Amino acid sequence: MFLDVLRRRNPRFVEAAIALHQAGKIPANSYVLDLDATEANARVIATEAKRLGLQTFAMTKQVGRNSGFCQAVKRGGIDRAVAVDLACAVACDRAGLPVGHLGHLVQIPRFEAAMAARDLKPDYWTVFSHEKAEEAARASKDVGRTQQLLARIQSEGDIFYRGHEGGFEAQDIVAVADMLDGLDGASFAGITSFPALLFDRETRKIKPTPNLATLGKAAEMLARAGRNDIAINAPGTTSTVTLAALAEAGATQVEPGNGLHGTTPLHALEDLPELPAVLYLTEVSHLHGKNAFAFGGGLYIDPVFPDYDVKAIVSREPTTAEAALRSVEIPPPLAIDYYAMIDAVSQQAPRPGDSVVFGFRGQAFVTRAYSVGVSGISRGEPKVETIENIFGEPESWPNLR
Known part of the structure; x- marks a missing residue:
């Protein structure tokens, strides 16, 4: 529900997250924050x-x-x-x-x-x-x-x-x-x-x-x-x-709480003063049959809305274009979210290593995702500041600093 708002109101954030991921600076399965x-x-x-x-x-x-x-x-x-x-x-x-x-x-x-x-x-x-x-x-x-x-x-x-x-x-x-x-x-x-x-x-x-x-x-x-x-x-x-x-x-x-990162339910429906400041980023692992499988771990969507068609941006290039949107099936809440399944039936199927960006109302603390703080997006100088686990403890990623 929040991906359209992200693409429209904070596109530089989405593009920066993809670029940093493709540069090896952000790990898959991360809640990324526009500081x-x-x-x-x-x-x-x-x-x-x-x-x-x-x-x-x-x-x-x-x-x-x-x-x-x-x-x-x-x-x-x-x-x-x-x-x-x-x-x-x-x-x-x-x-x-x-x-x-x-x-x-x-x-x-x-x-x-x-x-x-x-x-x-x-x-x-x-x-x-x-x-x-x-x-x-x-x-x-x-x-x-x-x-x-x-x-x-x-x-x-x-x-x-x-x-x-x-x-x-x-x-x-x-x-x-x-x-x-x-x-x-x-x-x-x-x-x-x-x-x-x-x-x-x-x-x-x-x-x-x-x-x-x-x-x-x-x-x-x-x-x-x-x-x-x-x-x-x-x-x-x-x-x-x-x-x-x-x-x-x-x-x-x-x-x-959610107001600080622009993800209260009303933020999905109206343009409020707060900008969307969080997204979930992962990557394509492998293809099988008609699906591309993307790493999970943080795919908990807070159920404030009825079920809806979940979409994600799938790309190696920084983009918010409609052409990069794909329908995604995520595991039901009773299952462990090892992977999300992306529709791969098209002329240009997703490739392993592609960035996958979701916009949803999350609850990172009940997941096994990382949280990544990025500064400088408003200046066009994005920089990863923090890579942490759900307890706010630093994670050591040699290639990501």
């Missing part, structure tokens, strides 16, 4: 968020917590990360993007709370239960800190992805706040839920979820109890064009 565009995207989001009085944390999981990406985001004016899990927090901290929000969506394991409190020192730490709050407080007390806690809340009718459920009853939020304030080593700082916004397939628009209303009602209960100055963390499908609606709904914290 110039990322910095510009972060700047436009940060500027609008600041105008609206919103605190911004960057989500980096979708692009493998790449250190070059983290630094580009920071240069763009977003100086804190939200970590989807502890591995994400460690990677962002190592990359120089301190952890602003920890524990949401994934809670911190009991025996790793001490490391989180000691080494990461997050600004905010989300807890789903009394037990998790006690663990965070105890770990923080042991290192002489008082940790600000966000209470994840939920109410009947709220929407959660299966496997994301959890949190305190929203109707009990005043008592929950008192309980968190009573912990030695912690204090109540605010409330959170996810998702606050979602893409609606029928209307093809971004809409608020019941969760956002739940946050608003809980904030009203807290205000009546004298708690007015609280954080209201409202992540989900965040980009520049959604910030005003979130601020109007009472949010004080936002967490752009």
